[in-house]
Amino acid sequence: MVGASGSGKSTWAEARYRRDEIVSSDALRGVVGSGPHDLDASADAFDLLERIVAARLGRGLTTVVDTLGLDQERRTAWLAAARAAGLPALVVHLDTPSDLCRERNRGRDRPVPAQVLAGQLRKVAAVATALDLEGWDAVHRLSEPGRAAEGAPQRPV
Ligand code: CTP
Numbered sequence: 001m002v003g004a005s006g007s008g009k010s011t012w013a014e015a016r017y018r019r020d021e022i023v024s025s026d027a028l029r030g031v032v033g034s035g036p037h038d039l040d041a042s043a044d045a046f047d048l049l050e051r052i053v054a055a056r057l058g059r060g061l062t063t064v065v066d067t068l069g070l071d072q073e074r075r076t077a078w079l080a081a082a083r084a085a086g087l088p089a090l091v092v093h094l095d096t097p098s099d100l101c102r103e104r105n106r107g108r109d110r111p112v113p114a115q116v117l118a119g120q121l122r123k124v125a126a127v128a129t130a131l132d133l134e135g136w137d138a139v140h141r142l143s144e145p146g147r148a149a150e151g152a153p154q155r156p157v
């Protein structure tokens with residue numbers, strides 16, 4: 001998945017996939033750190049995330065990577081790993097309107113700082129072309145939050 005904080009990534013995934021199919025950097029920060037927002041735990045959380053993704057793909061298991069998805073190096077490595085495992089590789093790009101992301105962010109217990117969210121929103125707006133060129137089997141682009149729930153097949157893989 002690719003999308004800013006508050007774009008609805010986790011909601012989208014949780015409505016469609018079993019808990020164990022979703023590998024979430026926030027959840028793993030909670031496992032190895034003081035909570036999902038413990039940024040000091042990011043390196044350990046991503047280390048675990050990569051190991052879990054590799055282990056699941058190695059068994060041919062459906063794997064949903066719930067991160068911002070904005071790091072091209074990581075993203076394309078997951079694409080290559082899926083290919084190596086003989087699995088289809090898809091992107092769900094939550095191109096949710098910026099105002100809605102900001103509004104949801106403001107309503108959260110632990111909002112992302114406004115400047116951090118602004119940076120994410122800029123990157124998400126600029127990432128579409130890269131996603132289209134990276135060679136994914138499909139890029140599901142969900143731009144209307146009301147339709148996000150119905151905008152893609154129930155289990156696209
Ligand atoms: N939300 C909503 N309707 C949607 C999607 C999300 O009301 N169609 C709400 C969720 O209930 C949540 C907030 O918006 O309170 C953020 O959604 P979430 O799925 O958690 O966003 P993420 O993209 O996962 O944000 P983060 O990167 O911070 O994990």
Ligand code: MG
Nearest residue numbers: 009010011026
């Ligand atoms: Mg989330």
